[in-house]
Amino acid sequence: MKELKILAVVIFFTLVTYWLVEPYAHGVMHKQVDSKQFAYSDLDEATKGVMSKKGDATRGKDLVVNGGCTGCHSITVADIPATMDAVTAASSYGVNPPDLSNSGVVYDAKFLAALIKNPAQALKVEHKFTPESGKMHPMVPFYGMGGDIDQEVADMIAYFQSIAVSQDELTPEMAYENACARCHSMKYLNWTELGPKPSFKTEIESLTYDLKVLEYQDSLKAYMGKLPPDLSMQALARGETRARNFIEDPQSYLEGTAMPRVGVNAQSAEKIITYMFDSADPKREQRDTIGTYVIYFSILLAILAILWKKEVWRDLK
Amino acid sequence: MANFTKATSVKDWLNQRLAIEKVEKVMASEYWIPKNINFLWAMGMILAVLFTLLVISGIFLLMYYQPNVDTAFVSVNYTIMSEVDFGWLWRHIHAVASSVTFLIIYIHMFTAIYYGSYKKGREMIWVTGMLLFITFSAEAFSGYMLPWGQMSYWAGMVITNIFSLGDLQFNGLVEWIRGDYVPGQAFLNRFFMLHVFLLPLAIMGLIGLHFAALRIPHVNNQDGEEIDFEAESKKYLDGDKKGSKVMRFANDFMSKDIMVLAIFLIFFFYLVFFHYTFALDPVNLDPADGLVTPAHIYPEWYFLWSYEILRPFSVNIGLIAFGFAQVIFLLLPWLDRSPNTVPASRRGLFKYWFWLMLGNMIALTALGKLPPEGMYSTLGLISALLFIVMWLALPFITKNEKKA
Known part of the structure; x- marks a missing residue:
């Protein structure tokens, strides 16, 4: 039928244009990065010793408390409080050191092992802390407590894993808070760099809080070079694939960026991405449901319209 | 003044005032x-x-x-x-x-x-x-x-x-x-x-x-x-x-x-x-x-073809080419000199002109989004020149068209 041929021509040219302007052009414009599936294989060599040992959580606890970790990090589940508030900590270290309660579930074990022994290497920020720069990464490497250092690190990781919630209990919000929230705000879900902003009764309390956030941001700016971007819309602005690859290794997209590799495991990364979509695209489920109904309705409408046309044209042809 | 009679129905009432039956026809x-x-x-x-x-x-x-x-x-x-x-x-x-x-x-x-x-x-x-x-x-x-x-x-x-x-x-x-x-x-x-x-x-x-x-x-x-x-x-x-x-x-x-x-x-x-x-x-x-300037600045897809006519040239020539592209479609009824009002498939050279113009517009659209580097830059220049040449040639190729 002639009309179908014409339709095929229209569809052909439309699709060619679409393909050139969207998938093809974007493929040329954006750097392609292959995901390594959060394997962190560049750390294999440095962590070979630790990963071959079986850790003991009880010994790990002593090592964590006596080895210096808790001088900077809080461990809320073990009733170990932070030694200073977030704003003061940031002015000392550049950023508030994370609470370690759930570090065992959020982060990859191999990454934790490398991090404890050599933070700048694990975080991929050695370009910022070169000998020439005279700067040291604020997290001090663990040099050992006198025994086999690999065994000691394995014990510490076993301890972190023993106190953490299970992967099933880890919510997207918890994963996000652990890995991202101390540097990035997410205004659409009420996050400042100091955490979710509470509701205050008086304006003066609210402004005092804002002032603290500004102070914290100043430390962060000095440490990172600029204020890390708000993450409210990033899931859509960068897309899921790019967000995932970026979380896995920021250097792969932005060579020389001050953002450290955060070292989350694959499951936690998915949770973080889910949380970013909760902010950027919160109505996606509603959209899918309603969309399906609307498509069914449109098909029904089209069938009725075709029948009506046939009815009217019966007298004409 | 028109002669109004007592309306027999709402339709009649409206008809006397708005001529709805006539309008409907x-x-x-x-x-x-x-x-x-x-x-x-x-x-x-x-x-x-x-x-x-x-x-x-x-x-x-x-x-x-x-x-x-x-x-x-x-x-x-x-x-x-x-x-x-x-x-x-x-x-x-x-x-x-x-x-x-x-x-x-x-x-x-x-x-x-x-x-x-x-x-x-x-x-x-x-x-x-x-x-x-x-x-x-x-x-x-x-x-x-x-x-x-x-x-x-x-x-x-x-x-x-x-x-x-x-x-x-x-x-x-x-x-x-x-x-x-x-x-x-x-x-x-x-x-x-x-x-x-x-x-x-x-x-x-x-x-x-x-x-x-x-x-x-x-x-x-x-x-x-x-x-x-x-x-x-x-x-x-x-x-x-x-x-x-x-x-x-x-x-x-x-x-x-x-x-x-x-x-x-x-x-x-x-x-x-x-x-x-x-x-x-x-x-x-x-x-x-x-x-912060974005790495790539491009318009929405429907403006890309005219953007690509602006881009491959030096500033002044690009602007003239861009201006040309904006008004030339408007002049089509007078640039097409053939009296034939039939589908392009029955119109000699115009048939080829039509499909080439469509293909070239799509090429310009794609090139307008691609970064203007290397091959894309050369192709962009060729496509833009082709667009202009084709419009300039239109009166000549339609002038001697046979009666279809």
Whole structure:
């Protein structure tokens, strides 16, 4: 039928244009990065010793408390409080050191092992802390407590894993808070760099809080070079694939960026991405449901319209 | 004064005052359409529906949008998308409909070019149509400024810069258009006004004119057949519906219009719900920042071909080429010197001209988005030159066309 041929021509040219302007052009414009599936294989060599040992959580606890970790990090589940508030900590270290309660579930074990022994290497920020720069990464490497250092690190990781919630209990919000929230705000879900902003009764309390956030941001700016971007819309602005690859290794997209590799495991990364979509695209489920109904309705409408046309044209042809 | 009698019914009452029966005949039941047409003749109806959807969704968006450089981005991306019930739906409909409107406009335009529907008394249909295209372009551009994202800001910067006209250095004119040295609050406010008031008003007026221009010459048909509308309509009214070459607009042709529209709506709603990202460029989901230039600045897809005619040349020549591309389509009825009003397939050299022009426009569209480096840059220059040469050659290749 002639009309179908014409339709095929229209569809052909439309699709060619679409393909050139969207998938093809974007493929040329954006750097392609292959995901390594959060394997962190560049750390294999440095962590070979630790990963071959079986850790003991009880010994790990002593090592964590006596080895210096808790001088900077809080461990809320073990009733170990932070030694200073977030704003003061940031002015000392550049950023508030994370609470370690759930570090065992959020982060990859191999990454934790490398991090404890050599933070700048694990975080991929050695370009910022070169000998020439005279700067040291604020997290001090663990040099050992006198025994086999690999065994000691394995014990510490076993301890972190023993106190953490299970992967099933880890919510997207918890994963996000652990890995991202101390540097990035997410205004659409009420996050400042100091955490979710509470509701205050008086304006003066609210402004005092804002002032603290500004102070914290100043430390962060000095440490990172600029204020890390708000993450409210990033899931859509960068897309899921790019967000995932970026979380896995920021250097792969932005060579020389001050953002450290955060070292989350694959499951936690998915949770973080889910949380970013909760902010950027919160109505996606509603959209899918309603969309399906609307498509069914449109098909029904089209069938009725075709029948009506046939009815009217019966007298004409 | 007319003689009014006591009305026998509401219809009669209205008829005495508004002549509704006469209007109905002129607009619908005795508005004669040739039977010999295909679904491409329904694009006008689809465009009318898309414009209606744009107006309705626009009204809902307008209730929450804030034309302020500090709050515009949040009002669109947070308030409308998260807080307002079904705000996302109106925004997706608005964004997708604007993009699809241009797709249908291009199909509508190339249909007219293919079938020669701009000739022999149909010049004003073509001219008003092209004026609509230009007004819709301005409407789309001004709307693109409103979310105040990175692409809004930088596209606004680049496009308003065009008005400095290269070496003429009309920088004062650029500042006057922007109301500032760079896009800012004054800029956003005036584009808001243009987008929600002046340009829609102009579009509505032009749509009326476009329809009116169609009434006297009637629509073309797919074989270029000259139809005696008087005789054929008489045949229809005398009962020979099958033998007549024409049909009523309503319900005869309208039933087909609506069939095509309903099938189109499946495609449209698929895009709205499941494939909308092409109409919401990710770069524009970063808030406007005058200190960070995006790595790639490009307009929406429907402006890419004319952008690519601007880009491959030096500033002054590029501007002349760009100006040429903006007005040349308008002159088509006079550049085509052949008297033949038949499909391009029966028109000798023009057949090749048509398909090459379509292919080249698609090439320009693709190249306008690709970064202007290496091969793409060379191809862009060739395509832009080809576009100009083809338009200059049109009068010569159509002049000696044989009578089809």
